[in-house]
Amino acid sequence: MAEGPENPNSAGANKPGLSLHVPEPKFRPGDTVDFGHVDVDAPGRLPRPDESCDPRDLTDHAYGLVRVLGDDDRAHGAWDPKLDADTLRAMLGHMAMTRAFDERMFRGQRQGKTSFYMKCTGEEATSIASAMALAADDMVFPSYRQQGILIARGYPMIEMINQIYSNKGDKLKGRQLPIMYSSREKSFFTISGNLATQTPQAVGWAMASAIKGDSRIAATWVGEGSTAEGDFHAACTFATVYNAPVILNIVNNQWAISSFSGFAGAERTTFAARALGYGLAGLRVDGNDALACYAAERWAANRARANAGPTLIEFFTYRAEGHSTSDDPAGYRSAQERSEWPLGDPVTRLKNHLIAIGEWDEDRQAEMDKNAAEKVRATTKEAEANGILGHGLHHPFHTMFEDVFEELPWHLQEQADQAIKEREIKFPGGLKL
Ligand SMILES: Cc1ncc(C[n+]2csc(CCOP(=O)(O)OP(=O)(O)O)c2C)c(N)n1
Numbered sequence: 183m184a185e186g187p188e189n190p191n192s193a194g195a196n197k198p199g200l201s202l203h204v205p206e207p208k209f210r211p212g213d214t215v216d217f218g219h220v221d222v223d224a225p226g227r228l229p230r231p232d233e234s235c236d237p238r239d240l241t242d243h244a245y246g247l248v249r250v251l252g253d254d255d256r257a258h259g260a261w262d263p264k265l266d267a268d269t270l271r272a273m274l275g276h277m278a279m280t281r282a283f284d285e286r287m288f289r290g291q292r293q294g295k296t297s298f299y300m301k302c303t304g305e306e307a308t309s310i311a312s313a314m315a316l317a318a319d320d321m322v323f324p325s326y327r328q329q330g331i332l333i334a335r336g337y338p339m340i341e342m343i344n345q346i347y348s349n350k351g352d353k354l355k356g357r358q359l360p361i362m363y364s365s366r367e368k369s370f371f372t373i374s375g376n377l378a379t380q381t382p383q384a385v386g387w388a389m390a391s392a393i394k395g396d397s398r399i400a401a402t403w404v405g406e407g408s409t410a411e412g413d414f415h416a417a418c419t420f421a422t423v424y425n426a427p428v429i430l431n432i433v434n435n436q437w438a439i440s441s442f443s444g445f446a447g448a449e450r451t452t453f454a455a456r457a458l459g460y461g462l463a464g465l466r467v468d469g470n471d472a473l474a475c476y477a478a479e480r481w482a483a484n485r486a487r488a489n490a491g492p493t494l495i496e497f498f499t500y501r502a503e504g505h506s507t508s509d510d511p512a513g514y515r516s517a518q519e520r521s522e523w524p525l526g527d528p529v530t531r532l533k534n535h536l537i538a539i540g541e542w543d544e545d546r547q548a549e550m551d552k553n554a555a556e557k558v559r560a561t562t563k564e565a566e567a568n569g570i571l572g573h574g575l576h577h578p579f580h581t582m583f584e585d586v587f588e589e590l591p592w593h594l595q596e597q598a599d600q601a602i603k604e605r606e607i608k609f610p611g612g613l614k615l
């Protein structure tokens with residue numbers, strides 16, 4: 183068709199100019215924060231459908247919020263997992279330990295003992311309570327903020343610290359960025375820094391488990407920002423097409439470093455509602471309510487184990503601290519957000535619940551916190567004997583060329599020799615390599 187005013191489809195004459203919407207967070211540094219726009223469901227409002235239900239029966243669950251713990255610190259409604267007091271105390275213990283661990287490792291980075299650390303403050307329930315709802319040998323494909331899973335699964339803390347320090351005790355030989363753990367024994371898949379790659383891997387693993395007639399399911403955790411990656415959508419497609427026994431957990435802590443969740447689509451709909459379009463079961467859950475996190479994950483695990491289908495869970499939470507030790511959130515968001523966040527703190531809420539049901543008190547909490555800090559302190563000391571950043575007690579330099587080929591090919595041998603020579607020039611008589 184010809185260009186020009188005679189063509190009704192051409193640009194120009196009498197047509198409104200198109201405009202693009204660029205999301206902008208509600209609050210910037212210095213702003214007063216009001217979370218009045220955040221819909222917070224009453225605890226116990228949503229029913230708990232049968233695990234084998236049609237995903238279409240979960241529309242309310244994808245837009246609402248599954249909550250159990252009320253402002254009265256009591257458990258409410260059909261999603262109450264009715265855990266015994268010992269299990270609740272164990273859950274609180276893992277959460278307290280994770281918080282103590284994060285505090286110490288963060289300080290260790292500031293002291294120059296490691297180059298990098300990431301805390302999960304405020305998000306502990308999304309990994310710990312959910313991991314406790316799985317079987318110990320279900321395969322997990324976490325992101326970098328689920329250290330709570332390793333703590334809940336009893337992974338030795340010394341191994342975590344050795345990895346963070348990249349020292350001679352580090353089983354991964356310093357080849358992974360600090361905190362990118364891996365444990366075959368704990369069915370904990372190697373963490374990758376390439377966002378969202380773990381999601382199709384989890385689905386693929388779950389498909390293989392089903393093909394083999396195994397009974398183990400897979401679960402993955404991914405940040406809300408990372409759901410904008412194509413990998414996440416490929417994962418959803420494969421999961422729904424093959425009815426893979428998998429749980430896709432989205433941790434919506436509302437920030438992706440300095441980008442707010444709007445850039446991943448949060449202004450338009452909920453992350454749980456993504457499930458509807460794929461025909462996946464979708465649940466949106468109060469991520470700071472440990473009982474709700476446990477109940478939702480158990481529901482999804484039961485569904486997967488019964489071959490009733492995959493589930494996508496959105497844990498609605500808030501990243502209480504910086505993205506990592508390389509980040510300063512004061513530069514891009516209001517400091518008031520943390521205190522104004524309406525869903526509170528997951529550790530405090532679980533503690534208050536245990537107190538409300540007469541199974542805990544402040545003295546025991548203080549003792550628990552003290553013991554956690556002491557265990558972390560002692561283990562840190564033990565790990566430091568294996569070396570910290572820059573003290574030369576790491577794996578020998580040439581090991582970076584090993585473990586790929588059975589025999590080192592000549593060109594890599596050449597590169598290794600050259601690298602070692604350069605290092606000797608740079609640090610004459612210094613580091614033993
Ligand atoms: C493919 C890819 N793109 C970008 C990055 C850089 N990056 C690392 S973490 C991060 C933010 C991720 O945010 P989110 O998914 O919300 O997870 P959170 O950190 O909040 O747990 C970005 C952009 C990366 N590691 N990989």
Ligand SMILES: [Mg+2]
Pocket residue numbers: 405406407433434435436437438439
């Ligand atoms: Mg995030």
